[in-house]
Amino acid sequence: MNPISNLEEQFFLESADSPQKRKELLQEAISMMQNYVKLEHSVAVLSDLADNKSYIFSGDFGRFFNMNSGYTTIDSIWEYDIYKRIHPDDLFKRHLLELEFFNFLKTLPPEERLDYGTRCSIRAVDSKNEYQYILHRSFYLKNSSTGGLWLAVCLYNYSFEKTVEQQGIEGRIVNTKTGEWFYADSYVSCFNLLTTREKEILLLISHGFISKEIAEKLNISINTVNRHRQNILEKLNVANSFEAVRTAQGLHLI
Template sequence: MRELLDIKLFSQPFSGFSKPHLQLEDGRAIAELYAKLENTISVLSDMEARKSYIYAGGAARLIGFEPSRAEINSIWEDELLSRVHPEDLQKKYRLEFKFFQLLKSVSLDERLDYSLITKLRIKNDQGKYILIKHRLLYLSSTEEGNIWLALCLYNMVYDHPGFDVPEGVIINTRTGAIIDSEQG
């Protein structure tokens, strides 16, 4: 499934940017703020440059994740993804493909209204699986509608009644409507 995502993401033509450096810097600032304010592991991926920028907030320390580099030459944060349970990783890729297809079908103005939330089991530094909430947003697109900047947020799932995360859901955050769901 990841290979199919690669094909779809990398076959997009990248042109029609207005001030792309400003947009990239804005995206990096947003990712860094999420890492600081929500203690997430934030990963901003640039589809055109095929690079990612990793910001390790408090969640990184809790699972013992110390990225070897803050900037990588890939849109996939493999150093972190290698810790995700294989079943959950396939679910993540499957839902990301559905999410990509959905966003390609909606107007550019509506894209920020959608996000993907997935519950993942991820190994901590002791080799024990703990729960993480993964959230994906597409922050920026070209004028032709091609997806350019993606933001992945990895948060801790709190062990408290009522603090549950769906197995996998695509949601319209403006209306609260569930677009697609994968339970169990």
Template sequence: MKNTIDILNREFSRQNYSDEQACNSDMAELKGVASNYARIENAIAVLSDLRADMSYICYGGFANIFGLGKDVKEGTFESIWEKDIFSRIHPDDLDRKHAQELCFFHFIKQQPRQKRRDYYLMSKLRMRTATNSYIPVMHRMFYIFGKSGETLRMALCLYSPLIADFQAGCLIIDSSDGHIIETEKQDNDSILSAREKQILGLIDKGMTSKDIAEMLYISINTVSRHRQDILGKLQVKNSIEACRIAKELKII
């Protein structure tokens, strides 16, 4: 799990936050949205500021089942990783949750800017109650972009009762038309070309550009160009990070 969180933190931190001021002006409104979800749906609502690494948490009535509503105060916390909530999620589900969010991040980045606001992630989790029994919970995550549509600035997570089960463990929903994508069936393979996956697999085995060029009968310049394309598509700074993310996305 820590590797996935580290990757997400790096992905968030390297974004261009030039539209931060415009987003800050909306913070009060977004806090109101989170509070309304908690109040109307009795949900646990977590609004995370990815740039400032802070979260605003509101507890609806559903939080009482987990001992959160009374024992843990709501308000602003200096982390986007809500540890009090995470400690109540089944460890296996928590690992999957972060991997799903990484996949969702890369899915969103592949969409046209004008469509990115339409998608949200929905998954089912097991969470431990105050009586130490696990119950199914519906988790929804909405990414909130700056006005340019390029920079992911906020994330809103909602935890509420799972009132209707669904077979897939995790879904991406297009809220504009109701189209559903099962993350397990999402074609992450399409992020990289066949040649790029081949080269990244060889890099992961420790081969140099010269070795790869000789093995594939291509020039070192061609290998270098592929390496740069891989870094750009996976939005990472070096080959080590590229290999880690590709493994998380099950590309290699």
């Protein structure tokens, strides 16, 4: 089970610039990332949330993933070939971190959102098919002219920090301007992600109740239950109820 689903619907609503305007700014961003991976020797993924495309740039660290140098384009905002190499537990926790980060940014004025990023240490399979810790960072490179989040960046590189006593992925949200940071394991920005009724229904789902039984217990129609179930999947960005329960438990929502 892949815990990374998608945020396409939310992301699509974030950008409202014309295609021509986006094309010009995207070209600048591509040139910037090409130079960046040469300097930092990392792997970078530039995701265009408006067009549902990603540009994957490989510096020297690309050898960790058996990547060739240069960059490739994929028709997705998710780098699934890299996700396959990440430990499933760490991939799930990274998904929770990204959900918290996205909801945290939505509490900030648009002009402040680009000042923040995430940082975590995750286990990934190297070219020898062995797990080792690598550094993962993410941030948003550009807003649209209306202030919506548009270009997202994920960075992968070697981790030079001690990981012997590491607890989880040690995910944190960092203000790159001031250096201030905080661990993102309490998921306070996701606390109100689900309504009281949605939490109630999801809790019943976690206890094995089906929609018909939930409708009877709560004295509501089965159509209302199914509508709530769909809203839950969309808000948690997951594909099914099993993933929804796991994600909600990870976020301490139920």
